Amino acid sequence: VGRLPGALAALEEALALARRLADPQEEVGTLAKLADLLARQGDFPAAAHYARDGLALAEGVGNPTYGAWNRRDLGQALAAMGDVEAGLAHLVRAAETFTAHAWRAMLAGTLLRQGLIHQMAGDYEQAIAILEKVVVLSRETREAYEEAYALAVLGEARLMLGDAEAGRRDLKTAATALPQ
Numbered sequence: 001v002g003r004l005p006g007a008l009a010a011l012e013e014a015l016a017l018a019r020r021l022a023d024p025q026e027e028v029g030t031l032a033k034l035a036d037l038l039a040r041q042g043d044f045p046a047a048a049h050y051a052r053d054g055l056a057l058a059e060g061v062g063n064p065t066y067g068a069w070n071r072r073d074l075g076q077a078l079a080a081m082g083d084v085e086a087g088l089a090h091l092v093r094a095a096e097t098f099t100a101h102a103w104r105a106m107l108a109g110t111l112l113r114q115g116l117i118h119q120m121a122g123d124y125e126q127a128i129a130i131l132e133k134v135v136v137l138s139r140e141t142r143e144a145y146e147e148a149y150a151l152a153v154l155g156e157a158r159l160m161l162g163d164a165e166a167g168r169r170d171l172k173t174a175a176t177a178l179p180q
Contacts, residue, residue: 007037028058028066035073039080048077065106068097072110079117088117108137108146116153124157131157148177 011034018027031054038047051074058067072094079087091114098107111134119127131150138147155170 008034008041011037024057024061025063025066028054028061028063028070031057032066032069032073035070035077039073039076042080044077044080047073048081051077064097065101065103068094068101068103068110069106071097072106072113076113079113084117084121088114091117104137105141105143108134108141108143111137112146112150115150119153119157124161127157128154128161144177144179148174151177 011030015027015030015034018024018030031050035047035051035054038044038050051070054070055067055074058064058070071090075087075090075094077087078084078090091110095107095110095114098104098110111130115127115131115134118124118130131154134150135147135154138144138150151170151174155167155174157167158164158170159167
């Protein structure tokens with residue numbers, strides 16, 4: 001959705017409609033989608049704003065899974081804005097909720113974000129442990145892009161730790177994992 005022209009405007013329109021209809025369940029989901037889109041586009045302050053609103057609303061209406069989606073977006077935004085510790089804490093809590101509710105594809109995406117943050121922070125061993133889980137989950141849920149991304153970052157992390165053979169293998173596997 002994030003790459004589609006007009007996605008942001010369409011989601012903002014959907015949010016306005018959900019609010020006009022006074023549908024808090026639809027609103028909390030739309031806030032998560034907006035925050036996700038903005039995080040993917042790199043507008044982390046706006047993503048954090050929508051995610052905080054969505055998280056508060058989700059807690060108020062008892063929607064833990066969309067709350068976790070908003071929490072995931074908030075974690076990603078906070079880490080990107082420099083608060084890595086708080087960002088990771090939100091991502092860990094989101095992963096726990098997705099695990100409890102068997103939202104495996106969302107869990108894979110959440111763990112991918114955790115792995116990326118650990119890798120960027122230079123914690124390669126922790127990144128590898130998390131990203132290996134992402135590869136397994138992504139294969140089970142057929143999330144080819146998450147699998148390829150996780151493999152690419154795994155390869156980089158292994159190269160940074162001096163394991164050139166495993167790093168090259170992961171990078172090669174990442175290239176073949178992408179849909180043609």
